[in-house]
Amino acid sequence: MINPAQYSMWNSGVPRPYLKALAPEDMLTEAEGVRVRDAGGRWYLDGRSGLWNTTLGYSNQRVKEAIKNQIDRLPFANSYGYGRPAEVTHECANALVAQLPDGIDWIRFASNGAQAVETAVQLSRFLRLRHGHPERSAVFAMWDGFHGQGPGAGMVTGVSYLHHHTGPMLPGIHHAPGPFSSPNADGVSEMERAISEFGPERVTAVIVEPIIGEGGHILSNEYLGSLARFCRAHDIHLIFDEIVTGMGRVGAFTRAEQIPEVTPDIITLGKGITSGYVPMSAVAIHDRLYQQLHDNTTGEFALSVGSTNDGHAVAAAAALAVIDVLTKDGVLENVRQRSADLVTGLGKLQARHPEITAIRCQGLMCGLEFGDEDGAPWAPSAANKLRLALESRGVLSSSLRVAPNLMLMPPLVVTEADVAEIVEALDGAITDVKAGRHPESGFAKAMG
């Protein structure tokens, strides 16, 4: 077993006491179905699907076989520049576009979500330069939206401390409040208002998560429909970041599919694209953008983006298998049914625990908000205590930095019994927190 004094790895974003408090037995060592086991021998129902990505659970034989076979046949081929990509990478792109809204016909693979977001921004800006509009470079995103970290994607993410704690970041990124933080009565969204005031002719793209991961706020069809019409009227590219909502999470292949009146120009995908078995992400673009990428005089394709492992053969084989499982094994139907079970179960819980002040579920993406009896929202630390209490009752979930929220993001293959187990454990955990009972592990104490 590892000696805690010798930990060489560090996790970003957490204070040092957290790392010191991690006991060797807290590390995860194995998984089966939708459950993970730590080195101390405890099993947990993974109600947060790893980092919201292990959508088919940990034991999908088709995905595992596809990975093993690909490693045997051709573990790598170069998808960059003049390289010769793997056959399986092309097959995967074709299978993916077949599931995306009409017109979203072209795929650029990347290796993680932040890179996909940055590629989308670069692509949008590149098209403006190519077509003689260098003044159109601003990108608008939403406060509290999450689009990854790093000097590019971290700037697009609407969490202000990320913009300042490492010095200069990608310029030309602006943020506006979402409808959940600033509902307005006059029918004009804050985003549209902010862009109008800034000057739409200077804006190249708007990027939104159709459901905000930080809290599960569902942007309504009306809101997104209005934003899409606004973007179209002002020739602004609309980017849907579906890194969380895509690949079946919401009970359809993408959230875009559930809003027929809106077709984004660009969709980013990641997380569940390989069900977390290997890293991969993708940028899917509408044909009208793809056609503009070509230089009309030389036919050259000059946008240079990419990284060594983009479109990796093993990841493509995994993604191809994931698409097959999602579309043929009734997984999307399971998401819709288990979502209904979860909503019913959480509704009953809310009747007993009025501290649950909001339940927002779309498919198996569920945000819960908590508050005191007088309506004051819980501090994020209270939501964190709840997450730890839930963990000590055998269910993993996510608590969030910016709001007093708990996110339940179970694998898409959970059963009715799994959902009942999550609800029962949450019942106990809320009771624990209300009674001031805290989990005993050093790990929990460091966080509490």
Ligand SMILES: Cc1ncc(COP(=O)(O)O)c(C=O)c1O
């Ligand atoms: C909506 C969204 N976009 C982008 C990202 C960044 O993805 P990655 O962590 O793979 O870089 C995330 C990560 O959580 C996300 O939730």
